[in-house]
Amino acid sequence: MIVTIKCGRVLMSLIKCENVTLSYEKNIVMQDLSFSLEKGEYLCIVGENGSGKSTLVKAILGLIPVTEGKIEFSDGLVRKKIAYLPQQNSGMKNFPASVREVVMSGFLSEKKFFSFYTSEERRKAEDIMKKLGIYSEASRSFCELSGGQQQRVLLARALTKDMSLLLIDEPTAGLDPIVTSEFYEIIKSINSEGVAVVMITHDIPAAIRYASCILHLHNRPLFFGSTSDYLKTETGRRYSGV
Numbered sequence: 735m736i737v738t739i740k741c742g743r744v745l746m747s748l749i750k751c752e753n754v755t756l757s758y759e760k761n762i763v764m765q766d767l768s769f770s771l772e773k774g775e776y777l778c779i780v781g782e783n784g785s786g787k788s789t790l791v792k793a794i795l796g797l798i799p800v801t802e803g804k805i806e807f808s809d810g811l812v813r814k815k816i817a818y819l820p821q822q823n824s825g826m827k828n829f830p831a832s833v834r835e836v837v838m839s840g841f842l843s844e845k846k847f848f849s850f851y852t853s854e855e856r857r858k859a860e861d862i863m864k865k866l867g868i869y870s871e872a873s874r875s876f877c878e879l880s881g882g883q884q885q886r887v888l889l890a891r892a893l894t895k896d897m898s899l900l901l902i903d904e905p906t907a908g909l910d911p912i913v914t915s916e917f918y919e920i921i922k923s924i925n926s927e928g929v930a931v932v933m934i935t936h937d938i939p940a941a942i943r944y945a946s947c948i949l950h951l952h953n954r955p956l957f958f959g960s961t962s963d964y965l966k967t968e969t970g971r972r973y974s975g976v
C-alpha cells in the first residue's frame with residue numbers, strides 16, 4: 735500500500751510513479767519521473783509537443799512497458815477502473831451510430847461475450863447523457879453533431895465505466911472558447927464528486943484555473959506540485975504568462 739503524509743493528513747496515492755524512464759526501442763523519451771496522484775485530485779500534465787505527455791499516458795494505461803522505475807496503483811485503483819478519453823481523431827467524427835449507441839458502447843469493454851445491454855446499463859447511460867446535457871440528442875446521428883457535442887458524447891461513453899480515475903488527452907483541441915469552457919466546467923463537476931482527473935493539455939491558463947496540481951514535462955519533470963507552488967516557479971511564471 736502506498737501512503738503519503740501531506741499537511742499532517744495521511745493520504746493513499748491512486749498512482750505513484752517512482753524514478754520512471756520510458757523509451758521506444760533505445761530512444762529514451764522520459765527520464766527520472768516521480769510523482770503521485772491522490773484520491774480526488776485534479777492533475778494537469780503540460781509541456782510542449784514531443785515532451786512525453788502521451789507516452790506517459792500510454793505507460794499509465796499499460797500500453798507500453800516502463801523501462802526503469804515503477805508505476806504503482808493503490809486505493810482500489812486498477813487499470814480497468816481508469817476511464818480514458820483519448821484525443822479525438824478525425825475518423826471518429828464520422829462514426830455511423832446514434833448518440834445513444836455510442837454512449838452504450840462504453841459498456842461493451844466490460845462484457846466478456848456479446849450480450850444485450852441490461853436495463854441498469856440503459857438507465858445509467860441515460861443518467862450520464864442527462865448530466866452532460868446530451869439526452870435530447872440521444873437519437874441523433876453522432877456524425878451530425880458539432881465538435882463540442884461529439885466530445886460530450888465521447889466523455890459520456892468513457893463515464894459508463896465504474897471508475898475512480900478519469901484520464902483525458904487534449905479534450906478541447908479544435909473547440910471554440912465557449913464550448914471549451916463549458917467542457918472544463920463539466921470535468922470540474924465530475925472531479926467535485928470525488929473522481930480523480932488527469933488531463934493532458936496545452937492550455938496552461940485552464941490548467942492553473944482548474945487543476946489542484948501540475949506536472950510540467952520536458953522529457954523529464956520540470957515541475958511537479960501544487961498549482962499555487964507552480965506559479966511561484968520560473969517555469970510556471972514563464973509558461974502561464976503571470
Ligand code: ADP
Pocket residue numbers: 758763781782783784785786787788789790
Ligand atoms: P507529447 O504527447 O508530449 O507531444 P509524445 O509522448 O507523443 O509527446 O512523444 C515523445 C517523444 O516520443 C517524441 O520525440 C516522439 O517522436 C516519440 N514517439 C512517440 N510515439 C512514438 C512511437 N510509437 N515510436 C517511436 N517514438 C515515438
